[in-house]
Amino acid sequence: MNTDAAEVVVVGGGLEGCATAWALTQRGVGDVVLVERATVGSGGTGKSSGVVRCHYGVSSLAAMATRSLETFEHAHDVLGADVGFHRTGYVVGVGPENVGALHASMADQRAVGVQTEDIDHTEVRKLWPVADLEPFGAFAWEERGGYGDAYQTAQAFAVAARRAGARLRQGTTVRAIRTDGGRVTGVELADGTAIATGHVVLAAGPWSVPLLAAHGVDLPITVHREQIVLVDPGQDLGPVPVFSDLVSLQYLRGEGAGQLLVGNSDLAVLEAADPDRYSNQASPDAVDVAVEKVGTRLPGLAEPAIASTYAGCYDVTPDFNPVISLVDGLDGLVVAAGFSGHGYKISPAVGRLAADLVVGGESSAPDVPAADFRLSRFAEGALLTSPHPYVGAGQMR
Ligand SMILES: Cc1cc2nc3c(=O)[nH]c(=O)nc-3n(C[C@H](O)[C@H](O)[C@H](O)COP(=O)(O)OP(=O)(O)OC[C@H]3O[C@@H](n4cnc5c(N)ncnc54)[C@H](O)[C@@H]3O)c2cc1C
Missing domain, CATH: 3.50.50.60 (FAD/NAD(P)-binding domain)
Incomplete structure (x- = not known):
């Protein structure tokens, strides 16, 4: 042999x-x-959606993310190749009930070197003019955040x-x-x-x-399907930052030629899947949820339309x-x-x-x-x- x-x-x-x-x-x-x-x-x-942010409540993960950011930013020097990193900035918004937790988390993040700042509704409105920001209690801003190509x-x-x-x-x-x-x-x-x-x-x-x-x-891992919806916003949104919306539980980022990539952040109910055999299309229900959430958060979009969908699997621990x-x-x-x-x-x-x-x-x-x-x-x-x-x-x- x-x-x-x-x-x-x-x-x-x-x-x-x-x-x-x-x-x-x-x-x-x-x-x-x-x-x-x-x-x-x-x-x-x-x-992968490739979102890059250091906003973690667990300090070791925040430290890992901030170290990793340096590799994404300097990929040519470190790896000798581009990794498709777009430094768009990253904004995370929470409802009033989570303002204390957001600020406590940001303090811990800063302690391990994360660059994160408070940013108010007026400033976020400049970044995301089509968004309804009224339900948010506070935001955090990472100028060095964005997304890469996994x-x-x-x-x-x-x-x-x-x-x-x-x-x-x-x-x-x-x-x-x-x-x-x-x-x-x-x-x-x-x-x-x-x-x-x-x-x-x-x-x-x-x-x-x-x-x-x-x-x-x-090894306690279960597999869950995650569905991604790509939206044609019907207008030029410019270089919007990644937006983690912890009120509607979704994340939004620019994709390709002017589309929006919409991902789910609601992990309370998970769809069990076989990673070798799963539907690569978002279900009608998931599309409905995305349409409703995007419509609620981005009421300023005149004629948004679904461009396409796909799905991937998360390997989830307890x-x-x-x-x-x-x-x-x-x-x-x-x-x-x-x-x-x-x-x-x-x-x-x-x-x-x-x-x-x-x-x-x-x-x-x-x-x-x-x-x-x-x-x-x-x-x-x-x-x-x-x-x-x-x-x-x-x-x-
Ligand atoms: C839809 C989606 C969106 C995501 N968005 C984000 C995001 O925005 N930001 C973020 O940080 N993360 C995100 N993630 C998570 C991130 O992409 C994953 O955590 C990461 O890619 C997992 O990499 P991995 O190497 O552990 O697993 P995999 O990429 O699954 O790699 C495992 C590899 O092992 C191979 N393999 C399996 N069995 C064998 C075997 N017996 N012998 C040899 N090879 C084998 C497989 O073929 C596979 O290539 C997302 C994931 C998904 C699915």
Whole structure:
């Protein structure tokens, strides 16, 4: 039987696997093989809205987002390629019941270096002249926020990793992780061959679950369909900033040639899905909800129309935060999965943390404690949640 070998095997060529492969090369680990069952970015990454903001109540996530922003802003210098980053600015608005939480969260964000400012109704009205802002109690503004192209970002990480020595094996499925005496020894591929290694980073999104279950490890990820609606606003809105509307629970950003991308932020009721078999069209009900929400928030649009829709899947953990973790009883394994719909904006920092765990077993960033993302937190009942939750939008981490 053919057996390849590598110092580290990364399973999954989505954003997180590609970011990890690249980060490993930056830590001096050049002998990396990235194994992707289809093509780079073909999983959840290819459907991402790519919103970039640092507005997190959980400080470690805010720190990861602000670090990652530097990579998006300087992608040419860091990765040698564009990642489609548009610095439009980011505004988040909350209702009166959440003003205290917003300000407390902003104070914590500033403590880890996030540039976030108060912005009033008059200023937001200049940015979004067609919006009804009356129901909002307060806003936060991130001048450096915006959106990037997740697919392009994954490619950029993969190409940069390959340039630094990593090997990329697309069209290659990992069937099992091999262990011996509680230690990783390699991965078994669907074609019957294997790659011998002492270190595996499992970054296969929702598909990570069965690969761990085979070792008796429960990775609590469920899969949910998220529907995106593209709206033709019927007029030139100019370069609008990304708008996170935590009153109507939706997010809005510009897309392509003058369209608006409308995403859902209401995660209270989730639609279970199979990530290998789900409808790529928004349902009539979801379109109705989007029409109603966009109509309510943007009454100044004269003749908006639905341009198209699509859907993607979130890999959701019980606290809507990822697992980036060593695994008890499986030495040499790092899991990076369960990004719960917000893995784009933190992906460069995820790569760094996963590489840290491979190389030294702990985080090299003091404000990003590895313990926050440990797998065991679910069994311990110690979920990673914001100390400043928003009423009605608790999943805004
Ligand atoms: C509709 C939508 C909108 C989003 N919007 C945003 C946003 O605005 N901002 C934000 O920060 N995040 C957003 N996200 C989340 C973000 O895109 C994801 O968290 C991130 O892309 C997940 O990357 P990943 O590498 O973990 O998973 P994936 O991209 O799913 O990658 C996993 C890869 O593993 C491969 N694989 C699976 N099984 C195997 C196997 N056995 N062997 C080899 N390879 C395997 C798959 O083919 C896949 O390519 C959004 C996600 C969706 C779906």
